[in-house]
Ligand SMILES: [Zn+2]
């Protein structure tokens with residue numbers, strides 16, 4: 233199917249039971265831009281689009297207006313109205329952001345996910361696909377990576393095993409020696425001021441774009457090693473800061489693409505870690521800002537506070553970087569947010585209000601595209617709120633939580649609005665709790681020092697908390713304490729169970745609430761595990777042996793239960809691909825399996841199996 237056939241299929245499959253499929257006319261119009269559509273009429277409707285994809289967007293817009301909703305890709309989350317809500321419509325839509333969607337590096341597109349995205353007018357997905365035609369059917373723009381990963385371009389296209397022996401000068405000078413190891417994740421970037429090295433690198437890269445493994449890619453991530461090291465030679469230092477050096481690489485790659493690649497390819501260079509700062513030297517006069525986009529990655533940020541909240545160190549620091557990029561007035565920015573970043577591992581952190589503030593703010597400051605990493609493609613539960621709010625904000629539309637709850641939960645709507653208020657507050661400090669955020673900036677390391685409870689527990693740090701922002705039992709406005717988080721999650725759970733009772737007999741609302749309950753329980757299990765371990769560490773320090781014994785028993789039961797949890801962190805990775813450690817089970821999602829096994833002198837899975845068997849006897 234192509235996008236037009238999909239549009240017609242949506243009309244037939246959704247409207248024919250209302251005998252309404254003949255009341256909609258579709259028309260392609262050259263005067264409209266590629267993603268632009270108009271929708272007008274009253275009872276009969278005309279949709280005009282600048283492309284087949286724009287017509288598909290128009291059909292979804294009409295379905296929404298008539299009372300349909302698609303809350304998530306899950307089969308129980310398509311809501312059909314009892315009666316069509318016919319009304320006069322006069323809508324003219326064009327995108328505020330060119331690219332809207334998700335940062336995906338694995339092949340994990342599903343028909344339901346692609347449909348949910350197009351329904352919400354999202355269009356950015358990864359170029360690694362099982363079914364490229366499926367992505368095209370739903371109008372996706374595809375962004376690719378270097379063959380062995382986003383941060384691996386230097387290793388892939390200037391491999392030391394091929395060039396080092398004859399040309400050590402191509403590679404980074406570190407401590408007076410040219411280094412040849414590009415196997416590590418945080419390896420040494422090549423000597424980017426060496427003209428011949430740059431020539432070989434761009435030749436190999438453009439060859440892959442024109443004839444090789446990147447021949448399907450239209451946007452290409454061009455990134456240095458993740459936390460890598462830069463060449464210390466005098467010529468490289470003279471080029472400027474790390475950002476200037478990376479943008480010079482992009483400049484030469486873009487020039488080579490213009491000369492040697494027969495289709496337009498846009499480069500995406502990360503503003504991330506050591507390249508968060510704007511370039512400190514002028515770029516060449518013929519630098520093509522329309523072909524080199526900057527992806528701004530605020531990974532060290534906090535979600536208890538808005539991105540422009542100067543009272544929050546993590547966000548204030550990043551906001552200054554954002555404003556510096558924005559003030560240059562030259563670059564098109566893609567914002568790369570972290571609403572389900574790795575170690576959040578799909579816990580039910582509710583971030584809709586923050587998105588409603590931050591996304592328009594980013595748009596005012598140079599955003600041209602927007603995505604976030606590690607979206608899951610099924611079993612969303614409460615995460616449907618985040619993703620629906622995210623899509624609405626990217627399209628410049630308000631997200632109405634009351635409408636969401638009324639249509640998704642029917643009789644339990646009011647209860648669920650209150651539920652989300654509680655859960656939103658409970659999970660506001662999710663970055664401190666489960667991921668990390670910046671706490672100070674260290675200029676000599678060009679890096680932020682970071683804080684995260686999970687990491688502090690793992691290393692048994694003296695100070696487990698972040699005074700003034702995340703403490704054991706004291707709240708600071710939205711930055712709630714660990715104890716408040718646990719208490720509010722308990723309240724949310726009670727509220728959700730009550731809501732479930734109130735919709736008995738309503739199959740759809742029940743199915744949705746049961747999925748929500750499942751994800752909430754997982755979230756509660758994760759947080760209670762961290763809470764118990766925190767208390768255990770504190771009891772150890774006080775030498776309270778009775779408490780240590782009791783808490784260790786509690787902690788072990790919680791950990792063994794989490795080890796059996798393998799569903800809630802699924803759907804964020806490629807099916808059939810080797811499992812990524814963090815997504816293996818609930819314990820690895822906490823990064824805690826090894827510590828846990830060591831604490832109880834278990835030998836990982838083998839011992840667990842033995843214990844389980846013994847328990848069964
Ligand atoms: Zn160098």
Ligand SMILES: [Zn+2]
Nearest residue numbers: 534536537544
């Ligand atoms: Zn904060």
